[in-house]
Amino acid sequence: MKLILLGPPGAGKGTQAEMLIDRLKIPQISTGDMLRTAVKEGTPTGLKAKALIENGDLVPDEIIIRIVSERLARDDCKNGFILDGVPRTLAQAEALDEQGVEIDFALSLEVPDEIILNRVVDRRLCSNCPMTYHLVSQPPAKEGMCDVCAQPLVVRKDDDPVTTQHRLAAYHELTEPLKAYYASQVKLILVDGNCTIEETTDEILRLLGMKKT
Numbered sequence: 249m250k251l252i253l254l255g256p257p258g259a260g261k262g263t264q265a266e267m268l269i270d271r272l273k274i275p276q277i278s279t280g281d282m283l284r285t286a287v288k289e290g291t292p293t294g295l296k297a298k299a300l301i302e303n304g305d306l307v308p309d310e311i312i313i314r315i316v317s318e319r320l321a322r323d324d325c326k327n328g329f330i331l332d333g334v335p336r337t338l339a340q341a342e343a344l345d346e347q348g349v350e351i352d353f354a355l356s357l358e359v360p361d362e363i364i365l366n367r368v369v370d371r372r373l374c375s376n377c378p379m380t381y382h383l384v385s386q387p388p389a390k391e392g393m394c395d396v397c398a399q400p401l402v403v404r405k406d407d408d409p410v411t412t413q414h415r416l417a418a419y420h421e422l423t424e425p426l427k428a429y430y431a432s433q434v435k436l437i438l439v440d441g442n443c444t445i446e447e448t449t450d451e452i453l454r455l456l457g458m459k460k461t
């Protein structure tokens with residue numbers, strides 16, 4: 249199964265990808281996570297991406313296309329993958345097609361902007377590993393600590409309200425048109441992302457023709 253998760257920032261793409269990788273036994277490929285790791289490690293890609301990410305701007309297509317194609321070439325992607333947060337522009341979607349990456353479905357998590365703005369305020373990220381939490385819908389077992397590696401949780405710099413508005417604007421301008429792109433390939437599936445995590449996962453599995461866990 250080769251899936252794309254589309255949707256605005258904070259729609260739950262990462263959370264749903266985590267739920268689905270367990271079930272489908274395929275890797276999650278999150279360009280956001282890859283870029284945050286590159287920033288933390290101070291690699292040339294990280295140095296180029298840091299300010300753009302913090303300002304809520306998109307990282308240039310050529311960087312994204314390169315890191316994704318390198319990642320997709322790895323062995324664990326042979327049986328499928330979930331692209332989380334990529335493609336985000338038409339150029340990125342076309343590059344995947346040109347590289348012969350045959351996507352089965354593009355799932356678009358539909359969440360209204362006003363809900364997104366409320367959600368991201370309570371989002372927390374592990375300072376050490378890629379785990380994400382939400383203080384209301386997905387809280388850590390111990391306040392302020394990652395369940396997986398026991399390191400402190402932090403607020404993502406780009407989750408402040410002003411930057412989130414900017415990211416939403418970028419989503420509507422550059423990413424939302426991908427719904428029409430995948431609809432024209434008969435691959436688009438709209439998913440109501442404005443319910444609980446479990447309800448959304450069940451809905452995705454139902455739409456993919458799979459049984460609930």
Ligand code: AMP
Pocket residue numbers: 257279280281283300301302304305306307308312332333334335336337340406415
């Ligand atoms: P995310 O974790 O998916 O919300 O991504 C965090 C940030 O990383 C975004 O706001 C962008 O600055 C950058 N980023 C992640 N994926 C992409 C992409 N496919 N294209 C351009 N920029 C991206």
